[in-house]
Amino acid sequence: MKLFTARPQGSAGNPVAASLCEAWLRSFYLRQSRAAHRAAATGLALLGLLSLGADWKTAEPGWQYEFPRDHHAHRDFKTEWWYFTGNVFDDDGRRFGYELTFFRQGIRPRGEREPNFSRFIVEDLKFAHFALTNVSKQRFRFEQKTSRGAFGEAGFNDGKRLAWIDNWTLAFNGDDAFDLAAANQEGAIHLHLRAAKAPVVHGENGVSVKANASGHASHYYSIPRLQTTGEFSVDGKSHSFRGESWFDHEWATGQLAENQVGWDWICLQWEDGTELMLYQMRLKNGEPDSSSSGTWVARNGVATHLRHSDFRMTPIAFWKSKANGAQYPVGWRVTLPGQQTDFVVRAALEDQELALGPITYWEGAVDASGTKEGQAIKGRGYLELTGYAGQLRELNR
Numbered sequence: 001m002k003l004f005t006a007r008p009q010g011s012a013g014n015p016v017a018a019s020l021c022e023a024w025l026r027s028f029y030l031r032q033s034r035a036a037h038r039a040a041a042t043g044l045a046l047l048g049l050l051s052l053g054a055d056w057k058t059a060e061p062g063w064q065y066e067f068p069r070d071h072h073a074h075r076d077f078k079t080e081w082w083y084f085t086g087n088v089f090d091d092d093g094r095r096f097g098y099e100l101t102f103f104r105q106g107i108r109p110r111g112e113r114e115p116n117f118s119r120f121i122v123e124d125l126k127f128a129h130f131a132l133t134n135v136s137k138q139r140f141r142f143e144q145k146t147s148r149g150a151f152g153e154a155g156f157n158d159g160k161r162l163a164w165i166d167n168w169t170l171a172f173n174g175d176d177a178f179d180l181a182a183a184n185q186e187g188a189i190h191l192h193l194r195a196a197k198a199p200v201v202h203g204e205n206g207v208s209v210k211a212n213a214s215g216h217a218s219h220y221y222s223i224p225r226l227q228t229t230g231e232f233s234v235d236g237k238s239h240s241f242r243g244e245s246w247f248d249h250e251w252a253t254g255q256l257a258e259n260q261v262g263w264d265w266i267c268l269q270w271e272d273g274t275e276l277m278l279y280q281m282r283l284k285n286g287e288p289d290s291s292s293s294g295t296w297v298a299r300n301g302v303a304t305h306l307r308h309s310d311f312r313m314t315p316i317a318f319w320k321s322k323a324n325g326a327q328y329p330v331g332w333r334v335t336l337p338g339q340q341t342d343f344v345v346r347a348a349l350e351d352q353e354l355a356l357g358p359i360t361y362w363e364g365a366v367d368a369s370g371t372k373e374g375q376a377i378k379g380r381g382y383l384e385l386t387g388y389a390g391q392l393r394e395l396n397r
Contacts (some may be wrong), residue, residue: 015367059254064157078254079103079246082162084247098130101128101130167182198223205272211260221248261387262282267279268345294310309335315332319347319350329388
């Protein structure tokens with residue numbers, strides 16, 4: 001779940017993702033040279049005017065999910081993201097974690113778009129985050145790409161390609177299979193993912209609620225387990241590997257509620273074949289929002305919706321960022337009485353912070369262990385933490 005609108009989420013992840021894009025857009029223009037700044041500021045003002053009073057759809061109960069249709073972009077909604085994370089191992093048993101997320105932030109609603117507009121008229125802002133965790137060497141690298149897509153270098157819904165920016169791509173190959181490609185300072189990945197389970201819809205009646213106030217909801221589903229194979233190039237060497245991935249897809253129009261500052265999101269794949277997703281929206285007073293929820297997925301794929309009263313997340317370990325002094329809760333104790341489950345989540349590497357200016361968050365590979373119905377359980381997954389390096393004010397606009 002990337003809750004960067006009304007991610008996770010953090011898609012965790014990763015809730016809703018709208019104004020993350022707006023926050024990035026503002027920071028992007030602020031980084032331009034003085035000569036370009038006036039033009040950039042003018043462009044930002046124009047984009048703002050285009051969005052005022054825009055006729056965007058909102059997430060409402062009753063959405064009928066259809067696949068593969070809903071793997072594609074939903075351009076009637078302002079914000080959308082495709083979020084992949086995974087834990088994979090090379091032939092020597094060395095472990096790597098990865099995150100690759102593509103974002104779409106609508107600038108001009110569909111009703112205001114005309115086929116004869118200039119390619120330089122921005123209708124969607126495209127950007128993506130890619131991070132690699134080298135667990136064995138305790139290294140973490142991340143990168144961001146952004147584009148208008150004026151010349152086809154970025155976009156959505158082009159044949160098999162669901163989303164792409166330059167050489168970062170997400171393709172759907174039918175039969176519940178996806179291909180991913182991306183590269184950063186740590187290395188490059190080419191992944192083939194095949195769904196081991198059917199998509200799971202989160203929330204109730206087709207919507208995932210993020211706040212008690214109306215309008216703060218998203219359409220949100222996951223493929224909670226995908227068998228993953230591929231190639232990873234690192235330190236000038238190519239390694240084949242295999243493991244498991246998680247896929248979140250979420251779309252909405254809306255933002256964080258005024259009294260919310262961030263969220264904590266977890267996805268876990270247990271060795272017994274079950275999966276778990278939890279998100280906890282945090283209020284300004286530090287307490288979890290009662291709209292927080294989750295989903296437990298049984299081995300046979302049957303999903304159980306978890307309300308806030310069905311689970312408890314308690315931080316037990318913290319890591320302090322050297323970049324900004326933020327204290328991130330990178331260890332958690334989680335209890336789910338209804339599932340007779342109690343476990344601890346710990347980071348595979350403490351420093352997995354993506355410091356991207358105003359969009360700074362922690363997202364990384366984790367391990368989990370505990371008991372379920374009195375039996376030991378173990379698993380791996382990803383944790384997303386937002387709002388700890390400062391309130392995400394852009395999300396409250």
